[in-house]
Amino acid sequence: MGYAAARGGLDAILAAEELMRAKRDGGASPPLEIGQLTERLNLAVDRVMGEAGLWAPDLAARALRQAEGDIIEAAHLLRAYRSTRPRLAAGLVTHADEIEILRRIVPAYRVPPGPQLLGRTLDYVGRLLDDGTPSGPAHRPATVGGNGQASHAQHRAAADTDGHGHSHGQGGDPGHPSAASSDGQAGKAAQQSPGRLLDLLRGQGMIRDRRRDDDPEPHDVTREPVRPGVPRSARLSVMARAETGALVNLWYRNVLGPDGYIHEITLGEVRHGRLPVRVTHPVTGQPVRLGSVRVTEVEAIEDLDGPDEDRGVFDVGYGLCLGHNERKAIAMANLDIAVERDGGQGALEQSVLMTTDGLDASGFLEHLKLPHYVTFRSMVDRKAAIRAAAERPAPDQPAAQHQAAAVSQ
Amino acid sequence: MRSQETSPPADPPPPVISADPPPPVISGHPAATPPDRPVPLPPERRAELLAASDEAGLVALADRCLEGAPGTRVSIEPTVGTIPFCVREPVVGERFVLADVLATHAEVEHRGQRGWAMRLGNARAAALAAAICDAELASGAGLAAEVDQLCRSTERRHQEKSAAEWAELSRTEVNFQELL
Amino acid sequence: MAAMAASERLSPGASQAAFRVLLDTLARPGRVLALPEPGPRPGPGIVPLALAVVGSPVAVIGDPDWQERICQATGASAAADTDASLVAVYGTADPATISRLRRGSALAPENGAKAGLACRRLHEGGPGEVTLELSGPGVPGTVRLGVDGAAPAVFGALREANALFPAGIDVWLVDDRGQVAGLPRSVRQAVI
Numbered sequence: 202m203g204y205a206a207a208r209g210g211l212d213a214i215l216a217a218e219e220l221m222r223a224k225r226d227g228g229a230s231p232p233l234e235i236g237q238l239t240e241r242l243n244l245a246v247d248r249v250m251g252e253a254g255l256w257a258p259d260l261a262a263r264a265l266r267q268a269e270g271d272i273i274e275a276a277h278l279l280r281a282y283r284s285t286r287p288r289l290a291a292g293l294v295t296h297a298d299e300i301e302i303l304r305r306i307v308p309a310y311r312v313p314p315g316p317q318l319l320g321r322t323l324d325y326v327g328r329l330l331d332d333g334t335p336s337g338p339a340h341r342p343a344t345v346g347g348n349g350q351a352s353h354a355q356h357r358a359a360a361d362t363d364g365h366g367h368s369h370g371q372g373g374d375p376g377h378p379s380a381a382s383s384d385g386q387a388g389k390a391a392q393q394s395p396g397r398l399l400d401l402l403r404g405q406g407m408i409r410d411r412r413r414d415d416d417p418e419p420h421d422v423t424r425e426p427v428r429p430g431v432p433r434s435a436r437l438s439v440m441a442r443a444e445t446g447a448l449v450n451l452w453y454r455n456v457l458g459p460d461g462y463i464h465e466i467t468l469g470e471v472r473h474g475r476l477p478v479r480v481t482h483p484v485t486g487q488p489v490r491l492g493s494v495r496v497t498e499v500e501a502i503e504d505l506d507g508p509d510e511d512r513g514v515f516d517v518g519y520g521l522c523l524g525h526n527e528r529k530a531i532a533m534a535n536l537d538i539a540v541e542r543d544g545g546q547g548a549l550e551q552s553v554l555m556t557t558d559g560l561d562a563s564g565f566l567e568h569l570k571l572p573h574y575v576t577f578r579s580m581v582d583r584k585a586a587i588r589a590a591a592e593r594p595a596p597d598q599p600a601a602q603h604q605a606a607a608v609s610q
Numbered sequence: 611m612r613s614q615e616t617s618p619p620a621d622p623p624p625p626v627i628s629a630d631p632p633p634p635v636i637s638g639h640p641a642a643t644p645p646d647r648p649v650p651l652p653p654e655r656r657a658e659l660l661a662a663s664d665e666a667g668l669v670a671l672a673d674r675c676l677e678g679a680p681g682t683r684v685s686i687e688p689t690v691g692t693i694p695f696c697v698r699e700p701v702v703g704e705r706f707v708l709a710d711v712l713a714t715h716a717e718v719e720h721r722g723q724r725g726w727a728m729r730l731g732n733a734r735a736a737a738l739a740a741a742i743c744d745a746e747l748a749s750g751a752g753l754a755a756e757v758d759q760l761c762r763s764t765e766r767r768h769q770e771k772s773a774a775e776w777a778e779l780s781r782t783e784v785n786f787q788e789l790l
Numbered sequence: 791m792a793a794m795a796a797s798e799r800l801s802p803g804a805s806q807a808a809f810r811v812l813l814d815t816l817a818r819p820g821r822v823l824a825l826p827e828p829g830p831r832p833g834p835g836i837v838p839l840a841l842a843v844v845g846s847p848v849a850v851i852g853d854p855d856w857q858e859r860i861c862q863a864t865g866a867s868a869a870a871d872t873d874a875s876l877v878a879v880y881g882t883a884d885p886a887t888i889s890r891l892r893r894g895s896a897l898a899p900e901n902g903a904k905a906g907l908a909c910r911r912l913h914e915g916g917p918g919e920v921t922l923e924l925s926g927p928g929v930p931g932t933v934r935l936g937v938d939g940a941a942p943a944v945f946g947a948l949r950e951a952n953a954l955f956p957a958g959i960d961v962w963l964v965d966d967r968g969q970v971a972g973l974p975r976s977v978r979q980a981v982i
Contacts, residue, residue: 250709256695257712260732288844289691289715289728290865294705296698303779311786319782375655375662375768389776399700412703419696419705434706437699441708478695478711483726487654491661492730494695494711519701523709685797717797 225269238262247495247524248272252559253279254423254442256494256523273444273559280560293479293488297498297521301393302474309467309502315395320473321525376477376490398469399500399517409505409516411541429551436540436553440533441522444559448532451552455539460547466535469500469517473525497526501534503542516541651761656747659761660740661729662768671753671760672739678752679721682742686717688734720745721752798832799863800839808840815972816960819979820924820933822914825968834878834906834964835860841904842866842876849874852881852908877905883940885947891959899956902975910939912965920945926978934982935971937963942981949979 226232239246239262249261253276261279268274304320307313319325402408420427420435422442427435440448456464475493482489501518505511518538520530536553543549556562651659660668676682692710699706711730714737718725725745729737747757800808807826815823825836832839838848838860847869850857856878861868871877871890879887894902911918918936922945925932940963952958958975973979 254709255692255712256709257731260712283692283710283712286712287689287691288694288865289689289713290693291845292693292695292711294696294698297700303775304782316780317784318779319784320779321782374772375658375765393776397700411701417704419707421694421707423707423710433702434704437706438708441706476695476697478693478730480693480728482654482657484724485653487652489654489657489661489728491658491693491711491713491728494709496708500701517701519699521697521699521708686799 225267233266235259235262235266238265244525245270245272247526248445248529249275249279251523251526251529252276252442252444253283254523255279255283273563277560277564290480293481295476295479297476298397299394300472300474300476300496300498301493302395302472303495304471304473305395306471307398307469308471309469310398310401313395313398313470314401316392374475374490374492376493397500398502402502402515407514409511409514411516427554429545429554431554433537433541436550437519437521437533437537439554440520440536440557443529443533443557444562445526445529445532447557447559447562448536449528451557452532452535452539455536455549460549464535464539465504465506466518466538467502467504468531468534469502470498471527471531472498473527474498495524497522497524497530499527499530499534501531501538503538505542507542510542651747651758653744653748656744656761657726657728657740659764660727660743660757663740663760663764665733665736665739667760668739668743669735671756672742675720675742675746675753675757679746682718682720682745684716684718684738685724686715688714688716688737690714690732690734716741718742718745721749723748797863798835798839798859805840808836811970812837812840812962812972815962815970816928816974817972818928819926819972819974819977820914820929820935822912822935822969822971825964825970828968830966830968832856832860833966834880834908834962836878836964836970837904837906837962838866838876838878839863846876847874848876848878851877851879851887853878856880875901875903877903879905879907881908883907883944885941885943888944888947888951888959888961891951893951893954893957893959895957896954899958902958902960904960904962906962906964907940907944909937909963909965911967912937912963912969912971914971921982922979923982924973924977924979927976928974929977937971939965945979945981948973 239258242265245265246258246261249265249272250256250258252272253261253264255261257279260282261275264275264278264282265272268278302315302318302320304322305316305318307317311317399408403410417432417434420432420438422435422438427439454460473495475495477490477493479488479490481487497520499520501520503516503518505514505516510516516538518534518536518541520533520535520537522529522533536549540550540553691713693713694707695709695711696705697708698704712732713728713730714733715728716734716737717727718738718741720742723745725741725743725748727737727740727744729740743757743760746752747754747761804826811823811825815821833856835850835856838846838850842848842860842864844865846864846866848857848860848864848866849869849871850860851871857868860866860878866876871887872892874892877891888905891903891905892901894900913936916922916934916936919938920936920940920942922935922937923932924935948959948961952975955975960975961973963971963973
């Protein structure tokens with residue numbers, strides 16, 4: 202098996218690219234429009250943004266279309282695009298309490314401050330596949346009990362008002378002007394940005410207080426590499442842009458697996474809503490709200506029961522990610538508190554920091570497809586040499602010469 | 611797992627006071643009496659409303675503004691870039707960078723004013739148009755009144771949309787009925 | 791209303807070309823290369839203009855007007871000379887200024903400042919009012935560089951600042967014609 206240095210394949214590569222494009226953009230079905238993706242496959246678009254670490258719904262939809270539905274590939278396109286863009290402004294920090302909810306449940310507590318608002322969710326719906334038959338389950342009229350009647354007309358009218366925070370290219374929403382004078386509006390504002398169960402429990406002294414006196418600059422994971430020992434802000438950033446499956450499975454292994462972690466997690470807040478994005482006006486120095494970003498936020502309340510822990514209190518983990526992605530935010534919150542409790546004893550922090558990024562993992566994995574001809578050839582040669590040496594009765598001069606000849610072939 | 615809450619809820623917690631700037635309370639509107647003549651929008655509110663205005667209307671208006679006052683110079687070409695979005699989380703109270711947000715920035719010199727605009731997303735034409743309208747409104751001349759109108763109607767449209775959305779969401783609020 | 795000054799912000803093409811010149815001159819000390827825009831503007835300010843991003847700490851010494859223009863064009867933050875990562879020195883540089891610039895450390899050499907210094911004229915191969923002999927990484931053997939309009943003591947201060955390599959300061963000399971020569975911290979330089 203001789204080896205000769207070779208080059209080539211450019212024509213084949215170009216033809217393969219052309220084939221890809223032809224298959225993706227051709228075919229009998231109509232071309233995919235961006236609105237179809239942002240409206241009908243919005244959860245996939247949200248996932249792409251979350252794993253790219255860039256809020257840009259229309260571009261994420263384009264990336265998803267260009268990547269033929271491959272979420273990690275789409276996130277890769279979006280991150281590559283982001284790397285070509287300059288930073289425009291520092292941006293003012295937004296407090297998580299400013300969220301305007303589209304959905305908010307508190308599994309731990311029946312009557313938290315503010316509403317239990319189911320919002321747009323399938324959590325309680327039976328998983329009946331709409332198989333397209335005219336009399337199938339999806340086509341029966343909607344029935345609503347309890348809170349009031351809902352007619353189809355109302356449903357459709359409501360859907361037209363773009364009521365669920367979709368961005369159709371106009372990402373701006375200017376927020377509300379001066380503080381409302383009417384009670385109704387003030388009440389609505391309190392409902393839309395409800396207080397937290399966390400603060401309720403804190404008021405009762407039930408939360409381990411980890412709040413800091415200082416205000417360290419957040420670690421920018423896009424500019425400085427991440428290694429164990431980085432501050433928590435880096436961990437949160439890494440998880441926020443991690444691959445959804447990686448976080449879910451890491452959590453699952455953590456809970457079920459042999460590492461011996463015992464968790465008793467109850468979820469506090471589970472929220473889907475909008476957070477305002479603000480920059481400083483260059484002339485007046487006052488904040489300008491450019492619009493908002495949709496996020497999912499979770500608080501994971503951990504029952505502290507370790508021998509070295511204060512068992513009279515709870516501790517809390519936090520998860521926040523772009524778009525509507527509850528399983529990611531829940532996994533993130535759980536892992537946040539798990540790493541905190543682990544205190545660096547096990548490998549959990551390393552796993553979270555180093556193995557959950559979708560692009561890092563799949564990039565390394567897929568590089569295996571590149572030609573490894575020389576690598577493999579050298580391994581074959583070594584094996585031949587080992588086998589040849591094993592066949593010799595005892596190592597002596599002629600054998601050494603034979604071995605050398607076999608290796609140098 | 612407890613089957614029912616063992617203690618009644620405490621009083622609603624006091625509003626969380628964060629050290630960060632609160633949502634902008636910037637409009638000239640006095641609290642109770644509607645004004646006869648609208649108070650001019652402060653620059654930040656102008657920028658917010660132009661950032662949220664519908665692109666088609668904005669571009670059309672900006673074109674007319676340009677016709678009315680030649681000699682406009684683009685000082686910063688519409689640039690698509692990122693803003694690192696930093697959130698202060700409630701558990702420890704520390705800041706972390708959630709993600710980047712894509713935005714477009716443009717600046718013009720128009721009618722002797724510095725027009726500034728920043729819009730979310732990849733929106734070059736809209737950002738440039740918003741910058742022109744920003745300067746027009748700041749100058750008080752030409753089509754300033756129309757730009758002001760566009761801003762007010764954007765504000766109204768947003769309030770209506772917001773109210774409609776909340777009305778729809780409110781129907782999904784859970785009202786428990788205690789079992790006796 | 792007074793007309794606004796034109797922004798100094800570099801176009802993407804100009805930015806790329808300037809970056810290339812800065813990179814090449816640092817990689818080949820002694821070479822004198824021309825910036826894309828010939829002439830006295832922006833002078834040593836090309837260093838922060840080409841390299842600063844939003845939030846970079848930048849110090850402009852000897853010209854407050856350029857400080858403001860550079861910060862407006864790049865979004866950089868004005869900083870003291872001891873804190874800046876990017877520096878532009880207009881007029882004749884003072885050795886004491888060089889001594890104050892950030893040098894970084896052995897573990898974090900990237901924290902050392904990058905500075906543009908103004909001079910009147912550069913002469914590749916020398917001689918000049920001040921003639922430097924250069925050797926080291928990127929220099930074939932030894933070469934000479936002539937510099938008009940710079941104080942010899944500045945180069946002594948620079949040598950001293952770079953004595954604890956990898957910590958140190960990287961410097962570009964920028965002359966009236968928009969020509970650049972680079973003195974990275976790795977170069978061995980002496981006034982002859």
